[in-house]
Amino acid sequence: MALLVMKFGGTSVADLDRIRIVAAHVKREIDAGNQCAVVVSAMGGQTDQLVELTKQAAPLHDAREYDVVVSSGEQVTSGLLSIVLQSMGVPARSWQGWQIPVKTSDAHGAALITGIETQELKNRLGRGEVAVVPGFQGIGPDNRITTLGRGGSDTSAVALAAALGADRCDIYTDVDGIYTADPRVVPHARRLDKISYEEMLETASLGAKVLQTRSVQLAMLHQVRLLVRSSFDPPDQVRGETGGAGTLVCDEDELVEQQVVSGIAYTKDEAKVTLVRVEDKPGVAARVFGPLAEANINVDMIVQNVSDDGRTTDLTFTVIAADLNRALEVLEKVKEDVGYRDLRGSTNVVKVSAIGVGMRSHAGVAARMFKALADKGINIEAISTSEIKISILIDAAYAELAVRTLHSLYGLDNA
Amino acid sequence: MALLVMKFGGTSVADLDRIRIVAAHVKREIDAGNQCAVVVSAMGGQTDQLVELTKQAAPLHDAREYDVVVSSGEQVTSGLLSIVLQSMGVPARSWQGWQIPVKTSDAHGAALITGIETQELKNRLGRGEVAVVPGFQGIGPDNRITTLGRGGSDTSAVALAAALGADRCDIYTDVDGIYTADPRVVPHARRLDKISYEEMLETASLGAKVLQTRSVQLAMLHQVRLLVRSSFDPPDQVRGETGGAGTLVCDEDELVEQQVVSGIAYTKDEAKVTLVRVEDKPGVAARVFGPLAEANINVDMIVQNVSDDGRTTDLTFTVIAADLNRALEVLEKVKEDVGYRDLRGSTNVVKVSAIGVGMRSHAGVAARMFKALADKGINIEAISTSEIKISILIDAAYAELAVRTLHSLYGLDNA
Numbered sequence: 001m002a003l004l005v006m007k008f009g010g011t012s013v014a015d016l017d018r019i020r021i022v023a024a025h026v027k028r029e030i031d032a033g034n035q036c037a038v039v040v041s042a043m044g045g046q047t048d049q050l051v052e053l054t055k056q057a058a059p060l061h062d063a064r065e066y067d068v069v070v071s072s073g074e075q076v077t078s079g080l081l082s083i084v085l086q087s088m089g090v091p092a093r094s095w096q097g098w099q100i101p102v103k104t105s106d107a108h109g110a111a112l113i114t115g116i117e118t119q120e121l122k123n124r125l126g127r128g129e130v131a132v133v134p135g136f137q138g139i140g141p142d143n144r145i146t147t148l149g150r151g152g153s154d155t156s157a158v159a160l161a162a163a164l165g166a167d168r169c170d171i172y173t174d175v176d177g178i179y180t181a182d183p184r185v186v187p188h189a190r191r192l193d194k195i196s197y198e199e200m201l202e203t204a205s206l207g208a209k210v211l212q213t214r215s216v217q218l219a220m221l222h223q224v225r226l227l228v229r230s231s232f233d234p235p236d237q238v239r240g241e242t243g244g245a246g247t248l249v250c251d252e253d254e255l256v257e258q259q260v261v262s263g264i265a266y267t268k269d270e271a272k273v274t275l276v277r278v279e280d281k282p283g284v285a286a287r288v289f290g291p292l293a294e295a296n297i298n299v300d301m302i303v304q305n306v307s308d309d310g311r312t313t314d315l316t317f318t319v320i321a322a323d324l325n326r327a328l329e330v331l332e333k334v335k336e337d338v339g340y341r342d343l344r345g346s347t348n349v350v351k352v353s354a355i356g357v358g359m360r361s362h363a364g365v366a367a368r369m370f371k372a373l374a375d376k377g378i379n380i381e382a383i384s385t386s387e388i389k390i391s392i393l394i395d396a397a398y399a400e401l402a403v404r405t406l407h408s409l410y411g412l413d414n415a
Numbered sequence: 416m417a418l419l420v421m422k423f424g425g426t427s428v429a430d431l432d433r434i435r436i437v438a439a440h441v442k443r444e445i446d447a448g449n450q451c452a453v454v455v456s457a458m459g460g461q462t463d464q465l466v467e468l469t470k471q472a473a474p475l476h477d478a479r480e481y482d483v484v485v486s487s488g489e490q491v492t493s494g495l496l497s498i499v500l501q502s503m504g505v506p507a508r509s510w511q512g513w514q515i516p517v518k519t520s521d522a523h524g525a526a527l528i529t530g531i532e533t534q535e536l537k538n539r540l541g542r543g544e545v546a547v548v549p550g551f552q553g554i555g556p557d558n559r560i561t562t563l564g565r566g567g568s569d570t571s572a573v574a575l576a577a578a579l580g581a582d583r584c585d586i587y588t589d590v591d592g593i594y595t596a597d598p599r600v601v602p603h604a605r606r607l608d609k610i611s612y613e614e615m616l617e618t619a620s621l622g623a624k625v626l627q628t629r630s631v632q633l634a635m636l637h638q639v640r641l642l643v644r645s646s647f648d649p650p651d652q653v654r655g656e657t658g659g660a661g662t663l664v665c666d667e668d669e670l671v672e673q674q675v676v677s678g679i680a681y682t683k684d685e686a687k688v689t690l691v692r693v694e695d696k697p698g699v700a701a702r703v704f705g706p707l708a709e710a711n712i713n714v715d716m717i718v719q720n721v722s723d724d725g726r727t728t729d730l731t732f733t734v735i736a737a738d739l740n741r742a743l744e745v746l747e748k749v750k751e752d753v754g755y756r757d758l759r760g761s762t763n764v765v766k767v768s769a770i771g772v773g774m775r776s777h778a779g780v781a782a783r784m785f786k787a788l789a790d791k792g793i794n795i796e797a798i799s800t801s802e803i804k805i806s807i808l809i810d811a812a813y814a815e816l817a818v819r820t821l822h823s824l825y826g827l828d829n830a
Contacts, residue, residue, distance in 0.1 A: 016471050050491065056431050057495045058502035065501075068494035068509050072487040076465065079483035080472045086480075087473035094483050098513065099558060143514060 002167035003125065004029055007039040007135065007157035011174050012231035013077050014044035016084070023084045024235035025172065026130060030090055035125040037164060039135045039157040040081055042073025047150075063108035067137075067147045071097070074134030074153070082132045092130040095121070097137035097145065102156070104138035104146045111138055111146035113155065116163035125164075133160060154215035162222035169224050170246075172231035173210055177247035178203065180412040181264040185400050188413035192262060196252040199262050200226075202355045202389045216249065225250045252357050260365060261356035261410035264403050270300070271324035272349045272381065272393060275331070277312040277341035287338045288315065291330050297323045301351065301393060303382040312341075316382055318393060321347045349381060350399040353391040354406055366390050372409045378402055417582035418540065419444055422454040422550065422572035426589050427646035428492050429459035431499070438499040439650035440587065441545060445505055450540040452579060454550045454572040455496055457488025462551075462565075478523035482552075482562045486512070489549030489568070497547045507545040510536070512552035512560065517571070519553035519561045526553055526561035528570065531578035540579075548575060569630035577637035584639050585661075587646035588625055592662035593618065595827040596679040600815050603828035607677060611667040614677050615641075617770045617804045631664065640665050667772055675780060676771035676825035679818050685715070686739035687764045687796065687808060690746070692727040692756035702753045703730065706745050712738045716766065716799040716808060727756075731797055733808060736762045764796060765814040768806040769821055781805050787824045793817055 006029065008022045022040075029036050041047075050070045054061055078094035085092035097104075100121065104111035121131050135153025140146040148155055154171060161169035177191040178200065195203070197220035204213040210228055219226050229246030248254070278284055285304075292299055302317040319327050328345050335343070359365045366383075369390060373380060378401065382393040394402055407413060421444065423437045437455075444451050456462075465485045469476055493509035500507035512519075515536065519526035536546050550568025555561040563570050569586060576584035592606040593615065610618070612635035619628040625643055634641050644661030663669070693699055700719075707714055717732040734742050743760050750758070774780045781798075784805060788795060793816065797808040809817055822828060 016468065019472070053431065053491070053495060054498060057434070057498040060502075061498040062501055062508075065494040065497040065509055068497075068511070069491050072490045075487045075490075076468070076484050079480040080468060082480040082483075083469060083472040083476040086477055087475075093477075094480055096483070096560075145511070 001033045001035070003035045003037075003164060005037045005039060005157050005161040005164065005166045005169040006172065007153060007169065008041065008172045008231055009153065009174075010041040010044040010047070012172050013040055013042075013081070016080070018231075019077070019081055019084055021235055022081060022172070022231065023088055023090070025231065026085060027088055027090050028235055030128065030130065035128070037121065037125060037131040037133060037160055037166070038081065039133050039153055039160060040074060040077040041135050041153040043077055046073040046076070064144050067108050067145045071134070071137040071145050071147050074136050078132045078134040085130055085132070090130055091128060092132055093124075094132045094134070096134060098139040098143075100133070102133075102138035102159075104140055104148070106140040106142060106146070108140065108144075108146050110149040111140060113138060113148070113159045116160060118163045122164065151212040154212040155218060158215045158218045158222070158224050158226070161224045162218065166224065168227055169219065170227045170229060171211060172229055174230065174232060175210060175228075176230035176233065176245055177228050178210060178249075178263070180262065181403055181407050182266075185266075185403050186264070186407045186413075188407065190412060190414045192247050194248045194250055194255050195262055196255055196357050197249060198252065198357055198388050199355050200249045202353070202386070203263060203265055211249070219249065223251060255357070259356055259410070259412075260358035260362045261354045261406075261412065262358075263355050264352065264406045264410075264412065265355060266350055266352040266399055266403050268350050268396070268399070269321045270318050270349050270351050270393070271321040271327075271345060271347045272316060272318055273324070273327055273331070274344045275315040275338070275340040275342075276344065278315045279339040280311055280313045284315075284338060287334060288331070291334050292319075292327060295326060295330050297327050297330070301382055301384040301391060303384065315340075318349070318351065318382075348396045349393050350396045351391050351393055352399065352402045352406065353389055354410065355389045356410075357388050359388050359390070368409060369406060372405055373402060376401060376405055378405075416448045416450070418450045418579060420452045420454060420572050420576040420579065420581045420584045421587065422568060422584065423456065423587045423646055424568065424589075425456040425459040425462070427587050428455055428457075428496070431495065433646075434492070434496055434499055436650055437496060437587070437646065438503055438505070440646065441500060442503055442505050443650055445543065445545065450543070452536065452540060452546040452548060452575055452581070453496065454548050454568055454575060455489060455492040456550050456568045458492055461488040461491070479559050482523050482560045486549070486552040486560050486562050489551050493547045493549040500545055500547070505545055506543060507547055508539075509547045509549070511549060513554040513558075515548070517548075517553035517574075519555055519563070521555040521557060521561070523555065523559070523561050525564040526555060528553060528563070528574045531575060533578045537579065566627040569627040570633060573630045573633045573637070573639050573641070576639045577633065581639065583642055584634070585642045585644060586626060587644055589645065589647060590625060590643075591645035591648065591660055592643050593625060593664075593678070595677065596818055596822050597681075600681075600818050601679070601822045601828075603822065605827065605829045607662050609663045609665055609670050610677055611670055611772050612664060613667065613772055613803050614770050615664045617768070617801070618678060618680055626664070634664065638666060670772070674771055674826070675773035675777045676769045676821075676827065677773075678770050679767065679821045679825070679827065680770060681765055681767045681814055681818050683765050683811070683814070684736045685733050685764050685766050685808070686736040686742075686760060686762045687731060687733055688739070688742055688746070689759045690730040690753070690755040690757075691759065693730050694754040695726055695728045699753060700730075702749060703746070706749050707734075707742060710741060710745050712742050712745070716797055716806060718797040718799065730755075733764070733766065733797070763811045764808050765811045766806050766808055767814065767817045767821065768804055769825065770804045771825075772803050774803050774805070783824060784821060787820055788817060791816060791820055793820075
């Protein structure tokens with residue numbers, strides 16, 4: 001018997017047929033003797049429609065009223081799922097963010113959860129009642145509805161699991177787990193039974209849409225064990241945590257066989273910006289990246305070579321492709337202030353990353369990567385590393401070749 | 416300077432273009448120095464869609480979850496109108512039922528308002544802020560969302576006006592007032608400048624869709640002056656209470672020229688049921704109408720003739736046409752218990768009514784009606800009267816003729 005938080009996203013609750021399947025998943029867990037709190041998103045597409053309505057109402061609008069409008073999508077799903085569960089004989093009720101309450105900061109539209117009252121929920125879960133909780137929403141210090149920002153339902157689920165002290169938080173989605181690489185690129189890609197929080201975090205930041213970065217951080221902080229699994233699996237099939245379905249995101253200690261590299265990710269839509277012959281003196285970085293931050297342009301990899309003449313250097317960094325033109329405009333304006341000779345931008349690059357907690361204890365992971373890529377004639381334009389990740393920037397034409405090469409190199413190919 | 420409650424129904428907030436017109440109506444009142452609380456319905460069709468979703472979720476469903484789902488429509492409109500008002504420079508915020516709070520009974524799906532906290536609203540209205548309140552919703556004693564039943568937004572508006580001590584409650588709708596008869600039937604029909612609560616109540620119960628019966632009762636009880644006016648009028652046009660637009664529903668004392676009859680109404684979709692030769696003994700009526708009430712069949716006019724043989728009588732009553740077959744089934748089952756010889760049902764009837772507070776002090780109103788109809792060869796199948804209303808049941812073929820005849824008879828035709 002376990003206390004579970006089960007989270008279902010927009011495609012899993014897209015219509016009443018899908019909601020009935022969700023209810024069957026919940027019923028299976030209740031029938032198995034578990035206690036269940038269920039976190040739901042808005043029905044697929046609903047949030048986009050509501051967001052569009054607020055935009056049409058006024059391009060610049062009060063975030064507090066935006067929250068009133070947009071949070072209604074999850075409210076509807078919570079009521080409908082409760083009705084369907086009841087019709088299947090499962091006691092259930094919906095709990096809006098303000099009813100529990102899920103207390104948040106007053107940052108409307110992107111609020112942070114500050115606390116969740118759980119005593120009443122726990123009492124009712126203990127009596128076998130399912131709590132159906134709309135994700136994404138809470139209540140601010142001013143007693144007004146808040147939302148957590150897009151994709152916030154993952155965060156709602158993890159925060160609720162932490163507050164309830166849940167044994168596990170099951171994230172039901174449209175894939176059946178985390179893979180060693182994108183199966184569309186690497187046919188030999190394998191589903192991982194387990195992955196550490198740190199690895200998942202790197203994977204999520206690298207654009208894997210399965211989990212929101214913020215929810216993984218929160219899970220790591222509160223040691224909430226996350227199981228990523230498919231809502232499209234037959235609901236009547238009970239599967240163990242690693243019994244052949246889903247990927248458990250957990251503490252490093254739970255990983256039995258630590259692989260050096262657990263997965264290869266790559267992100268398209270990158271753009272590279274190079275400032276040629278920047279003066280190599282203190283404060284230059286601030287004069288470059290300050291104006292970019294003010295323009296809300298996120299900078300990812302930053303590479304600065306050692307100065308060869310002692311006075312100037314080349315500075316390269318990446319932004320998302322959609323921001324390239326704006327970034328170049330911003331940098332044109334500060335040309336005199338920064339002092340560079342030339343400015344170059346190109347969109348024809350991808351970032352390929354190898355991720356694995358095993359890297360920490362294995363030397364030479366990077367060296368092997370560089371050699372393997374060189375053997376295939378792939379030129380590396382930039383490198384950045386963290387403790388558990390190596391990322392390289394390469395010509396987009398070589399993306400798939402690089403991913404497959406690295407997938408083989410680190411022994412990830414399916415037998 | 417006045418404190419106004421302004422209520423806009425589903426067609427008046429059907430889309431953002433319409434919501435902008437609503438906002439212009441509100442801005443006009445604010446610019447004129449008035450304080451405004453605005454009650455809004457769900458965007459046209461939205462409530463029907465949400466109700467349909469709950470039905471599809473399960474035919475028999477928890478009314479508390481129904482309320483969670485269905486109340487979201489008004490929530491969306493309240494946020495959107497607030498955004499539009501702000502974009503026009505009018506300070507505004509939305510107030511959900513649970514935030515004010517609008518306290519109701521626990522009869523989910525058909526709750527009664529038990530109290531509205533107004534201190535904070537009053538403070539803000541006094542500072543020129545518009546309060547945008549979703550109609551139809553409240554919060555029950557169990558801290559859960561309630562709804563007032565279909566058309567409940569009128570009731571929300573009147574209750575809020577009563578609680579705020581508003582000078583007037585303006586009901587914006589798709590017609591420009593209350594008419595002496597349906598203008599589609601009687602081309603000479605006139606818009607009334609004023610109508611008494613009692614008359615409006617009778618008119619509303621007779622199927623006029625302009626105002627909910629319940630909201631008129633509430634307005635009468637709390638002496639809330641209602642102005643029925645069109646949201647399709649140009650919003651920049653300021654009109655006095657009886658300055659040529661709208662109909663003021665008010666106390667009888669405010670009516671300057673009391674007419675004997677203020678309007679002629681008629682309802683189609685009636686069906687007539689006759690029990691032939693019912694035993695004329697105590698308790699028979701209960702044995703007839705008890706089972707019908709249990710089957711949720713509303714009975715309207717009831718006519719029982721004096722017994723001519725001292726032992727049996729004929730009993731005639733009306734139900735809505737859609738209920739006729741069910742009514743006949745119910746009565747077949749209790750035939751032995753009630754003891755009647757024959758059971759007859761027909762749908763080919765309409766009810767025509769003349770309404771007017773002046774009837775109280777004028778004798779012979781009914782006699783004139785019966786004579787005028789007889790002159791046209793219209794046979795009266797049943798009659799029922801109240802202090803301010805006479806209703807007759809006639810063959811449906813004569814409906815329009817009867818309405819026009821009575822409209823002329825009581826001097827209601829437009830000059």
